[in-house]
Amino acid sequence: MKLAIFGAGMIVKDFLTMIDNLPEIKLNAIMGVENDLPVMKQFQTEHHIKEIYTNVAECLQKADIDTVYVALPNFLHYKFAKLDLEAGKNVICEKPFTLNSQQLAELKDLAENKHLILVEAITNQYLTNYRELKQDLKQLGDVKVVECNYSQYSHRYDAFLAGKVLPVFDPKKGGGALMDLNIYNIHFVVGLLGAPSKVHYYANVERGVDTSGVLVLDYPETKVICIAAKDCTAEVTSTVQGNKGSIVVKGPTNVLDSYNKQLNGEDDIHVDKKVCQHRMYEEFQEFNKMIQDKDLTAAKSRMDHSVAVMKVVDTALADAHIKLG
Template sequence: MKLAILGAGMIVKDFLTMVGAIPEIELKAIVGTTRSIENLQNLKENYGIEAMYTDFDHCLTDNSFDTVYVALPNHLHYAYAKKALEYGKNVICEKPFTLRLSELVELKEIAHANDLILIEAVTNQYLANYQAVKDALPKLGELKIIECNYSQYSSRYDAFKEGTILPAFDPKKGGGALMDINIYNIHFVVGLLGMPESVQYKANVERGIDTSGLLFLNYPNTKVVCIGAKDSASAIRSTIQGNQGSMIINGPTSIINQVELQVNKSEAQVIDQKLGEHRLYEEFWIFNQVIAAHDTKFAERRLEHSLKVMEVVELALEDAGIQLG
C-alpha cells in the first residue's frame, strides 16, 4: 500500500509509531494545515515520509500513492473521503465513518462506481482477540445479557463546563460520548449480533451534546446496554452472559487486551491471541493485504457492518434528540 496520511493529530502520531512494523506500507505523503507546518515537517523527517502538503487538492494530483488515510476530526471525514474517492484513491477512514448514514451510503456508491476500496478504521473489528470472542460465543449457550462500559473522564470536560467548546463536545463537529467512545461498544456488539430490533439512547445532554449515556440494543433473546461516559469514570470492562457461561473483557472494547471465559462453573480460562502489541497493528496489517489484493468483497462486508453501526448511531441520536453537524 502506498499511503498518504491526512491529518497530524494524536491518532496519526500513534499510527506512525507502529507503521514501521508493516514494511509493505510505504509512506508517500502527509497532509495538514499551514498552522501545523512545523509539526508536519517534524513528522515527515522523523518517519521518512516522502512528501508534505498543506493543500489536499494538490496532494491528490500526486500519483505516487494509491490510498488516503483520513485521520481528521469527525465532522471532516465525509467531505475529505469523498474528494479522495473522486480522485481515484482508496480510502481508509477513521471512526466514526461519517456523521450521517446518508453520507456513508453516498461514499459507498462513489467507491463502487470507481472500483475503489473504502473501509473504516475501527480497531476492535480486526483484533485476533475479538475473533476469539466470536469463536467462544457458542460455549456460552443462549446469550442473555451483554454490558459494555467505556467510561473515562475527559480532560476537556472541565473546559466544556466553563463554556469552552472544543471538538470533543461540539455537536457541530460530531462530538459527544456516543460518537467518541461508545461507538467502539456499538461496533463490538453489532459485529457479534448484527442489527438490533430496536435502539434507545438515554443520555445526559449538556449544551446539545451527550456527555454520557446508556444505549439499549434489543435483540430477540439478548438484551444489551452500552455505556459511554466522558463526564465520569468507572472500571472499563464488558461482560457477556449466557445460560451456560460468561465472558469478561477487561479494558475498553477498542483494544480487547484479554478475555476471561468461564463455562458451567469451571475454572476461568484466559484467552489472549493478539498478534501485535500496538492496538493499530492488526487492522492496518489487514488493510494492506486487502488493498494489495484489491479485495472488494472483503471491503464490501466491512462496509455492510459499518452501515449497520451508522444506522444504530442515527437511531440513538434521534431518540435522544441530539443533532450533529
Template sequence: MLRFATIGSGWITDEYIHGAKDSGLWELTAVYSRDRARGEAYAQKHGAKLVFTDVEELARCKEVDAVYIASPNAAHYEQCRVLLEAGKHVICEKPLCAQAEKVKELVKLAEEKGVIFLEAIMFMHLPQRAVLEEALGKIGNISMAKIDFCQRSSKLDSFLEGQVPNIFNPKLETGSLMDLGVYCVYPALHLFGRPESFQADCIKLHTGADGAGILTMKYPDKLVTLTYSKLGQAGANTDFQGNEGTVYVESVSRLANISLWHKDGTTEKLYGEDEKYKLMGWEAKDFYRYIQEPEESREAYAHCVELSLWVAEFLEEARRQLGVRFESDKEA
C-alpha cells in the same frame, strides 16, 4: 509496499503510522496539514518527504496510493469524497460521517472508482476477535450482554472550566456517542445483528453534545446494553452472559484481557493486551490485503462495508432519539 499519506497529526495518527510501518507493507510518503509549518514538522517526525496543505493537491499526487484520515469528524465526508473521486484508497477514522446517506454515497463512489473505502475500527481486524467469538460459543445461550466504553476525557477539566474543547463541540460532529459509543455499537451489530428495537438516553451538555449515554438493544432472546461516557471512568467493563458461563473483556475497543468464567466457578484467561500501534497495524494489514488481494478478501471487505453502513444508520437514529443534532443534519 504501498505508499500512504495521512490527514491529521494527533496521537492516533502517530500510532497508525507506527503500526503501518511495522507491518512492512506500507511506506509513508506524505502528510497533510492546514498549517504548513505544522505539516513540515510532522513530516520530519515521521520521515515523510511530501507535505500538502490542500486536499485537492494531495488527491492529485501520483506518489500516494492511499490515505489515512484522522481529521475532525465534520471534515470526513468532503475529504473522503475528494480522495475517492481521484482514485485513492481511503481508510478513515470512525465515525465515517454523521449521516448514513453520506456513507452510502461514499461507498458507491468507491465502487465506481474501483478503490477500497474502509472505516478504521480496530475490532474488525484484530486476530483476538476470533478468540472472543470462540469463547462466546462456549457459554450457551446468551441472554444479556453489557458492552462498555467509559473513559474520562482528558479535556473534561478544561470543559468544566468553561472552555469548549473539540470533543464537546457539536459543530465538529463529536460527543460521547460519536467518539466512544461507536466502539460499542460495532461489536453489538457484528456479533448479534440488527436489533428488533432499541432505546437511547444520554446526559446532554450545555454545548448540545452528549457527555454520556446508554443504549438498550432488544433482540428476541437477549438484551444488549451499551454504556459509554466521556465524563467518568469505567469499573465494570464488558461482559457477555450465557447460561453456561460468562465472557469478560476489559477493553472492548482493544479486545484486551479476555477471560472466560465457567459455571463451575473456574476462570480461564484467554488473551492479554497488545500495544496500541500493534492493534492499529492489523487495520493497516487488512487495508493492504483488501487492496492487493481483492478476490481472496472480497467477503471480509464486503462485511466491513455492510457493517459500516449499519453502524451509520444506527448512530443517526440514536442521535435522533437523544436529540443530538449537528449543523449537517437535514431539517425534519
C-alpha cells in the same frame, strides 16, 4: 500500499508508532493545515514520510499515492473521503465513518462506482482476540445479557464547563460520548450479534451534546446495554453473559487486550492471542492486503458491518434528540 495520511493529531501520532512494523505500507505523503507544519515535519523526520502538503488538491494530484488514511476530526470524514474517492484513491477512514447513514451511503456508492476500496478504521473488528472471542461465544449457550462500559473522564469536559467548546464536545463537529467512545461498543456488539431490532439512547445532554449516556440495544433473545461517559469515570469493562457461561473483557473494546472465559462450574480461562501489542497493527495489515489484492468482496463485507453500525447511531441520536453537524 502507497499511503497519504490526512491529519496530524493524536491518532496519527499513535498510528505512526506502529507503522514501521509494516514496511510494505509506504508513507509517501502527509497532509494537514499550515499550523500542523511543525508536527508534520517532525513526523516526516522520524518516520521517513516522503512529502508534506497543506493543500488537499495538490496532494491528491501530485503525490505518489493510491490510498488515503483520513485521520481528521469527525465532521471532516465525509468531505475528505469524498474528495479522495473522486480523485481515484482508496480510502481508510477513522471512526466514526461519517456523521450519519446518508453520508455513508453516498460514499459507499461512489466507491462502488469507481471500484475503489473504502473501509472504516475500527480496530476491534480486526483483532485476533476479537475473532477468538466470537468463536468462544458459541460456548456460552444462549446469550442473554451484554454490558459494555467505556467511561473516561475528559479534561476537555472541564474546559466545556468553563465555556470553551472543543471538537469532542461540539455537536457541530460530530462530538459527544456516543461518537467518541460508545461507537467502539456498538461495533463490538454488532460484530457479535448483528443489527438490533430496537435502539434507545438515554443521554445526559448539555448544550446539545451528549456528555454521557446509556445505549440500549434490543435483540429477540438478548438485551444489551452500552455505557459511555466523558463527564465521569468508572472501570472500563465489558461482559457477555450466556446460560452456559460468560466472557469478561477488562479494558476498552477498541483494544481488547485479552479476556476471561468463565464457563459454568469450570475454572476461569484467560485468553490472549494478540499478534501485536499495538491495536492498529492487524487492521492496517488487512487493509494493505485488501488494497493490494483489490479485494472488493472483503471491502463490501466490512462496509455492510459499518452500515449496520451507522444505522444504530442514526436511531440513537434521533432518540436522544441530538443533531450533529
